[in-house]
Amino acid sequence: MLLLKLAVRSVAIDVVSWLALIITSAMLAVVVTLDIGLVVAGAGTSGEAQQSFVAFGCVALGFCVLVGLLSLMMVIRVCLGLQRRSVALWQLAGVLPRTVFVVLLGEVLLVGLLSSLLGALVAGLAWFPFARLISSSGLPSDGALARPLTPLALWIGTGSTGVICVLGGLLSARRIARGDVLEAVHGGGQTSRSGFSLPRRISRTVLSAAIIAGTAALYMAIGHERPLASKRAVGDFMTVYAGMGMLVCLVVACCANPLIRGLLALIGLGSDRLGAPWFLAVREASSHPDLTRGLIMPIGLAGGAVGVMMAWIGKLGSVLSGSGETVSAPPGQMALLFGGAVVVGCVAASSVVFATMRSRERDAAILIAGGGTNGLVWMKAACETVIYLALSLVVAYTIVWANELAMDHALTSGPIPSAPFTLPGWHAAGIVVFGMLVVAMMLAVTTAGITHRQIIRVVLNER
Amino acid sequence: MTSPLLAASGIRKTYHTRKDRVEVLRGINLSVDPGEFVAIVGRSGSGKSTLLYCLCGLLKPDSGSISICGQHVMGQSNAQLARLRRDHVGFVFQDLNLISALNVADNVRLPAKMAGIHASNGQVDAILHQVGLDGMGHERTDNLSGGQRQRVAIARALLRRPDILFADEPTGSLDPSTARSVMHLMRQTVTPGSALIMVTHDLEIAVTADRVVVLSNGISNDVLTHPTVEQLFELTQEEND
Numbered sequence: 295m296l297l298l299k300l301a302v303r304s305v306a307i308d309v310v311s312w313l314a315l316i317i318t319s320a321m322l323a324v325v326v327t328l329d330i331g332l333v334v335a336g337a338g339t340s341g342e343a344q345q346s347f348v349a350f351g352c353v354a355l356g357f358c359v360l361v362g363l364l365s366l367m368m369v370i371r372v373c374l375g376l377q378r379r380s381v382a383l384w385q386l387a388g389v390l391p392r393t394v395f396v397v398l399l400g401e402v403l404l405v406g407l408l409s410s411l412l413g414a415l416v417a418g419l420a421w422f423p424f425a426r427l428i429s430s431s432g433l434p435s436d437g438a439l440a441r442p443l444t445p446l447a448l449w450i451g452t453g454s455t456g457v458i459c460v461l462g463g464l465l466s467a468r469r470i471a472r473g474d475v476l477e478a479v480h481g482g483g484q485t486s487r488s489g490f491s492l493p494r495r496i497s498r499t500v501l502s503a504a505i506i507a508g509t510a511a512l513y514m515a516i517g518h519e520r521p522l523a524s525k526r527a528v529g530d531f532m533t534v535y536a537g538m539g540m541l542v543c544l545v546v547a548c549c550a551n552p553l554i555r556g557l558l559a560l561i562g563l564g565s566d567r568l569g570a571p572w573f574l575a576v577r578e579a580s581s582h583p584d585l586t587r588g589l590i591m592p593i594g595l596a597g598g599a600v601g602v603m604m605a606w607i608g609k610l611g612s613v614l615s616g617s618g619e620t621v622s623a624p625p626g627q628m629a630l631l632f633g634g635a636v637v638v639g640c641v642a643a644s645s646v647v648f649a650t651m652r653s654r655e656r657d658a659a660i661l662i663a664g665g666g667t668n669g670l671v672w673m674k675a676a677c678e679t680v681i682y683l684a685l686s687l688v689v690a691y692t693i694v695w696a697n698e699l700a701m702d703h704a705l706t707s708g709p710i711p712s713a714p715f716t717l718p719g720w721h722a723a724g725i726v727v728f729g730m731l732v733v734a735m736m737l738a739v740t741t742a743g744i745t746h747r748q749i750i751r752v753v754l755n756e757r
Numbered sequence: 758m759t760s761p762l763l764a765a766s767g768i769r770k771t772y773h774t775r776k777d778r779v780e781v782l783r784g785i786n787l788s789v790d791p792g793e794f795v796a797i798v799g800r801s802g803s804g805k806s807t808l809l810y811c812l813c814g815l816l817k818p819d820s821g822s823i824s825i826c827g828q829h830v831m832g833q834s835n836a837q838l839a840r841l842r843r844d845h846v847g848f849v850f851q852d853l854n855l856i857s858a859l860n861v862a863d864n865v866r867l868p869a870k871m872a873g874i875h876a877s878n879g880q881v882d883a884i885l886h887q888v889g890l891d892g893m894g895h896e897r898t899d900n901l902s903g904g905q906r907q908r909v910a911i912a913r914a915l916l917r918r919p920d921i922l923f924a925d926e927p928t929g930s931l932d933p934s935t936a937r938s939v940m941h942l943m944r945q946t947v948t949p950g951s952a953l954i955m956v957t958h959d960l961e962i963a964v965t966a967d968r969v970v971v972l973s974n975g976i977s978n979d980v981l982t983h984p985t986v987e988q989l990f991e992l993t994q995e996e997n998d
Contacts, residue, residue: 570870574858581858581897657856663815664913665843666871667836750816 301400304380314645315366315373315402316409319459321641322362323413325634327443327451328424329355331417334447335438343434350433350630357599357635359458360540364547365592365642367462370402372588372649374466377401382475391471398467399460406459410452417451418443431627469494502548509541510700517704521711525614528710532610539602539697543595546693553692554587555580557685571670574661575677579685588646590682593729594689596639600632601694601722609701609716632725640729647736654740659749671744675737683730690722760827762921762952763789763812768821770807770975781807782818783975789921794944794953796963799972800993805956806925808972812954813846813923814838826920843872847914849943851926855898855909861885862894865913876916888912888942904935911942922946924955928962940965960989 305312329351336347381394389397425439516538522528546553558580565576579586658671698718705713770782781804789795797805810816812823814830815838823830826845830838842848847868855864862881869876878894885894888908898906907927914922924943928936940962947953955966963969964986971979971992979992 567875569873570867573863573870574856577856577863578858653857657858660856661867661871662839663842663848663850664868664871665839665841665846667839669836670871750810 298400300384301397301404304377304397305401305405312373312401312405314369314642314649315405315459317645317648318366318369318638318642319406319455320409320413320416322358322366322458322638323410323451323455324417324420325358325638326355326362326455327414327417327447328420329358329634330450330454331421331424331443331447332428334444334450335441339438341434343438346433347428347438350627354631354634356540357632358638359454360543361592361596361599361635362455362638362642363458363462364543364595365639366458367465368584368588368591369642369646369649370459370462371466371469372585372646374398374402374463374470375584376649378470378473381470382473385475395467395471398470399463402459402463402467403456406463407452407456410455410459413455414448414452418448428630431630433627433630502545505541505548506545509538509545512538512541513700513704516701517708519709522709528613529610531709532606532613535606535609535697535701536603538701539606539693540599542602542693542697542700543598546598546689546696547591547595550587550591550689551583553689554590554685555583557688558583558586561681561684569673570666571673571677574670574674575681578657578674578678579681582650585646585650586682586685589643589733590686590689592639592642593726593733594686595693596632596636596729597686597690597722597726598693599635600725601690601718602697603632604628604721605694605698605716605718608719609698609713612714612716613710613712636725636729640732643729644732644736647733647740651740651743655744658741658744662749668744672741675734675741679730679734679737682733683726686726686730687723690726691718694718694722759791761788761790762793763787763823763825763954765812765823766821768808768811768818768823770804770811770816770818781975782811784821785972785975785977787812787970787977787980789952789954791952792947792949793968794947794955794966795968795970796966797954797956797970797972798958798960798963798989798993801958803972804975805972809923809925809954809956813848813921814842843868845920847917847919847922847946849907849910849914849922849924849927851929855906855913857898859898860894861890861896861898861901861909864898864909865894865916868913868917872917874917880916884912884916887915889938902935903930904932904939907931907935907939908942911939911946915946918948918951920951922951922953924953926956926958928957928959936962960986960993963989 309316331351332347333351333355336344336351339347377398381398384394384397385391421443428439516534519531522531558576562576562580565573658666661671662668695718698716702713702715705711765785765787768782768785768787769780772779772781785808787795797808799805807816811818812825814823814825814833818831821831825841828841828845830841833841856867859867862878862885865881865884866876881894882891885891888911890905890908890912893901893905898909901909910927922943927943928939931939936959943953943955944965955962957963964984967982969981969984969989970977971981971989981988
């Protein structure tokens with residue numbers, strides 16, 4: 295009972311720090327519930343409508359869960375990282391790490407479930423506009439869409455978002471509970487700087503290596519397939535392109551740490567000699583790699599996933615050309631498939647900005663007190679956006695290009711020797727730019743909130 | 758006769774709360790000449806920090822006039838004030854000092870960077886040596902002790918050799934020994950062309966100043982030259998009574 299009280303009070307006191315998780319999990323619940331609603335509606339019909347609704351619902355759900363789980367894990371890590379100092383103070387008062395772990399997980403579950411319920415409520419209201427989108431997308435129309443969202447879909451949507459939250463929270467809660475107490479107390483504790491412990495580092499490296507090796511083995515297995523004779527068989531086989539793309543998303547997510555650190559080191563080269571806004575923006579991005587990763591990975595992954603799917607459609611079209619069959623990607627159906635994942639990715643990224651609002655306010659106060667102008671703070675925010683945009687683009691196109699190059703090699707040396715190399719399009723860039731516009735908006739809102747009066751309040755309060 | 762680095766007269770500042778209005782400063786006059794170290798003392802809530810923030814152009818008083826290095830503060834825009842602070846003023850606060858995203862060296866070179874001046878590694882290393890932080894340029898500020906953080910803040914203030922250094926309780930969170938060494942450093946910042954204005958609760962530190970301003974209910978009744986601890990203690994006791 296005491297633990298529950300501690301969890302509830304801790305969330306209530308510092309609700310601003312949990313805002314990122316509240317917004318993200320609510321949005322994830324909306325999208326997941328709508329997709330489950332589509333699958334449930336499909337199951338209640340028959341024929342072509344059933345096939346289409348179930349297939350579209352499942353694929354869209356798969357995307358959402360992949361992007362949602364990875365995004366939510368990063369957002370939870372950021373949110374729990376912000377609790378690090380309070381947690382260390384509990385531990386100094388005698389609370390055991392195991393209890394801390396339970397309380398943190400309880401907090402994540404509490405926030406996750408409440409915001410999932412909110413999300414399910416919104417999903418109930420959004421169902422009819424969503425059904426109209428399905429009807430206008432070219433999919434078979436059916437009376438099942440005219441009925442309200444079923445309670446089953448609402449419960450599964452809420453429950454699955456809660457489960458995703460718990461899965462995401464497990465590792466982060468464990469990490470915070472086992473962190474260095476003194477470092478957290480003295481460091482002010484926004485995010486951990488010490489990184490993972492050695493055993494955790496080893497197990498993480500082994501797991502990442504296993505996923506990379508497994509993915510490479512699958513590409514090699516595809517390359518050893520015998521050439522396919524019929525166009526229909528080729529068309530069916532090409533679905534592996536999308537599946538492998540999703541695996542590459544997972545690989546890139548596993549390698550996010552070294553990838554982002556390396557890219558930040560590259561961007562940071564020579565920043566000492568550039569202007570103060572760029573210098574500060576580079577340092578901001580590189581000194582909090584957890585936050586940077588939490589911000590760019592959701593958008594990068596969403597962009598990469600969309601890029602892979604569009605490359606798949608393009609490649610399928612090239613492979614089947616001449617067979618009389620056409621492959622098209624109606625915008626309505628594409629929005630249905632990827633819209634949810636993109637929205638979840640963008641919301642997750644932009645909500646990280648909210649989570650860091652206080653430290654941004656504090657840093658701006660120091661800058662302005664020390665002779666910086668509001669223009670400098672705005673320019674810094676703009677430079678940060680440029681850095682995040684560049685990083686997200688690299689992440690998205692690493693996924694798209696890696697999959698295209700590997701698949702091209704595998705297909706031409708195995709099942710489809712005539713498969714042409716397809717240059718990845720601008721779809722991934724479009725998604726990333728859209729996501730970054732949302733992030734830029736959030737940064738602008740946060741920066742606009744840093745008024746001179748606010749700075750004085752920060753300076754006086756900190757004394 | 759040299760012109761003062763800072764001249765303030767008739768400074769008034771009132772805070773409005775939902776139910777009340779609190780007159781924090783009620784017509785303060787103060788002039789600080791080059792080479793001077795002025796301490797501001799008074800009990801909590803006497804308006805010390807408000808006065809300091811008004812003097813450095815961070816907070817706008819309701820009335821009165823302030824000039825820093827001959828430039829009038831009143832009527833200037835926030836951007837103009839920011840430039841004035843950047844070019845003439847340095848700060849050392851009790852806690853709000855360092856940007857956590859920057860390492861020690863970057864924090865030190867930040868004011869120069871904001872002024873569009875390139876501070877070389879050699880200059881930064883020299884200033885870090887001066888404050889006793891040799892070889893710590895690449896350290897994260899979160900890994901430093903309270904005393905070390907204050908030294909970084911002082912190093913940052915010293916790099917551009919400001920005309921006036923404002924300090925708000927710079928030793929407030931330090932142990933006596935570290936506080937002494939930080940004060941020694943602060944005292945060294947006062948050159949014949951510059952001044953130090955410090956708010957402090959510590960009377961032992963205040964008596965090392967050339968002049969001490971004792972604030973009471975927003976009025977500076979007493980300005981003492983080289984007072985003793987006993988004198989200051991009596992004055993602040995009277996306040997409390």
